[in-house]
Amino acid sequence: MGLIPEPFAETTIAREGEAGRAWLAELPAIATDVLTHWNCTPAGDTMHGEVGIVIPVQGHRVVKISFPHPGNDYEADAFEAWGGVGAVKLYQRDDDRYALLLERARPMTLVEHDEDVVVIAGELHRRLRIPAPDGLPRLSDRADEWAEELRKDDAELDHPLPPYVVDAALAVVAELGRNQPEILIHGDFHARNILRADREPWLAVDPKGYVGDPAYDATTFLRARAAHQLGADDLIGLLNHELDLFAETAEIDPQRIRRWAYLNLVQAAFWGRRHGFGRARGGSELDRFIALCDELALSWIA
Numbered sequence: 001m002g003l004i005p006e007p008f009a010e011t012t013i014a015r016e017g018e019a020g021r022a023w024l025a026e027l028p029a030i031a032t033d034v035l036t037h038w039n040c041t042p043a044g045d046t047m048h049g050e051v052g053i054v055i056p057v058q059g060h061r062v063v064k065i066s067f068p069h070p071g072n073d074y075e076a077d078a079f080e081a082w083g084g085v086g087a088v089k090l091y092q093r094d095d096d097r098y099a100l101l102l103e104r105a106r107p108m109t110l111v112e113h114d115e116d117v118v119v120i121a122g123e124l125h126r127r128l129r130i131p132a133p134d135g136l137p138r139l140s141d142r143a144d145e146w147a148e149e150l151r152k153d154d155a156e157l158d159h160p161l162p163p164y165v166v167d168a169a170l171a172v173v174a175e176l177g178r179n180q181p182e183i184l185i186h187g188d189f190h191a192r193n194i195l196r197a198d199r200e201p202w203l204a205v206d207p208k209g210y211v212g213d214p215a216y217d218a219t220t221f222l223r224a225r226a227a228h229q230l231g232a233d234d235l236i237g238l239l240n241h242e243l244d245l246f247a248e249t250a251e252i253d254p255q256r257i258r259r260w261a262y263l264n265l266v267q268a269a270f271w272g273r274r275h276g277f278g279r280a281r282g283g284s285e286l287d288r289f290i291a292l293c294d295e296l297a298l299s300w301i302a
Contacts, residue, residue, distance in 0.1 A: 003028055003055075008048035012067060023067055031055065034063060034099045038092050047107065049206065056104060060198075061091060066098040074136050074209030076100055081184055086127035087204040088197070105195035105203055111228065113196075118242045120202055121194060121221050122249025125186075125214065128204060129250075132184040132211040139185075139212030143177035146267070153270035161269065165297055169266040172259050176213065185210050185217040190224035215256040218246060219264040222257070226296065227277075230288060236299050262300045269293035 004027055012020040035042065035055070040063055044056035052066030066072045079090035084103070092101035110117055147170055153159075154166045186193070187208025197203040210217075226239055243261065247254035271277075272290040 003031060003046055004053065005046060005048050008053060011050070016067065020067065027053070027065065030065060030097050030099065031063070034065065034094055034097060034101075037094075038063070038101050040101065052098070057101075060104045062102050062104045064100045064102055066100075068098050071208060072098055075207055077133060077136060078184060078186070078207035078209035081130060081133045081209075082128060084199075085130075086124050086200075087207065088195075089199075102205075103197075103199070103203075105197040105205065108196040110191035110194040110202060117191060118225070118245045119249050121189075121191065122246045124194060124202055124204060125189060125218060125221070125246075125250045128184070128186060128189075129214050130184050132182050136184065136209050136211045138180070139210050139216060140178055140180045143173050146177060146263070147173045150266065150270070153274070157270055157273050159269065159273060160294060161266065161297060165266060169263045169297075172263040176216075176256070176259060177263075180212040180216070181214075182211055183214055185212050185214055186220075187217065188220060189217050190221050191228070192224070213256070213260065214250070215252050216260045216264075218250060218252060218257045219261040222246065222261055223264055223268065226292060227289060230292060235292070236296065239296070258300060262297065265293050265297040265300065269297060 004024060009024055012024060016023070031053075034040075035057070040055075040057035040059075040061070042055055043058045047054040047056070051069065051072060052064050055063045055065075057063055066075070076090060076093040076095065079087055079100070079102070080093075083089075088105055089103040090100060091103070093099070110120060113120070150166055150169055150173070154161075154163075186204060187210040188206060189204070193204060193206045194202050195205055222239065222243055225242055226235070229235060229238060232238055243257055244254050247257050269290060272286060272293060276286050277289055
């Protein structure tokens with residue numbers, strides 16, 4: 001495999017257009033510079049996620065270089081604040097080039113693990129919950145944007161959700177969204193961002209680094225679980241059980257998670273209709289995801 005895996009290049013250009021193409025052209029020089037500056041010797045094939053490449057280097061470390069996007073601005077700050085507790089260790093950072101030198105984890109995510117997935121995630125989520133350092137973006141600052149988008153989507157999209165469902169989602173924004181605790185949260189906490197490791201059994205990767213309600217952060221994990229288990233018998237009952245189990249393990253009020261999850265579901269039902277999802281951009285699979293969001297929103301009415 002070369003420095004820039006072909007599938008990564010294709011998806012980057014498809015998502016970012018000419019900006020992505022220009023960054024990919026600069027990426028080999030960026031990688032060479034940071035590897036040289038940090039005295040790193042490559043020790044394996046380049047891997048990739050959705051927004052960056054990961055180069056294994058000697059010393060049980062990796063160099064990660066991400067596309068320069070606002071969603072990646074605070075990743076290093078989150079790693080620094082955690083100091084290796086529940087997350088991979090950060091050794092070096094180059095903010096201008098969105099490059100990080102990190103502890104290496106194994107190429108196995110919690111998705112591939114069969115046992116105690118919810119308990120493992122809940123325990124890790126609890127350990128990551130620390131007072132937020134200064135300078136990170138606050139989820140509460142997005143509350144007005146959330147409310148505006150809900151009203152706009154409700155008016156413009158063809159959907160089956162009755163007005164009281166959207167009103168309940170707006171109530172969550174008003175009651176929970178505008179006043180959130182000063183806690184560092186991962187921001188993209190789901191099973192694919194939890195990796196098998198050596199120093200600890202499981203460690204978090206790819207944080208966004210927000211300040212907000214840990215119960216909000218929990219909903220990302222649970223939404224991904226819903227997609228992973230689509231087609232299971234009594235899916236709603238299973239998800240309710242997993243929500244309660246996660247809440248107990250993470251030591252969070254389950255009703256608070258359920259309210260945030262409700263908002264998240266209504267947002268996802270609208271988002272899917274406008275944009276599709278990462279693993280389903282169209283067709284019958286997308287229709288199933290959207291139908292699941294609708295069904296859960298109606299059953300989890302806040």
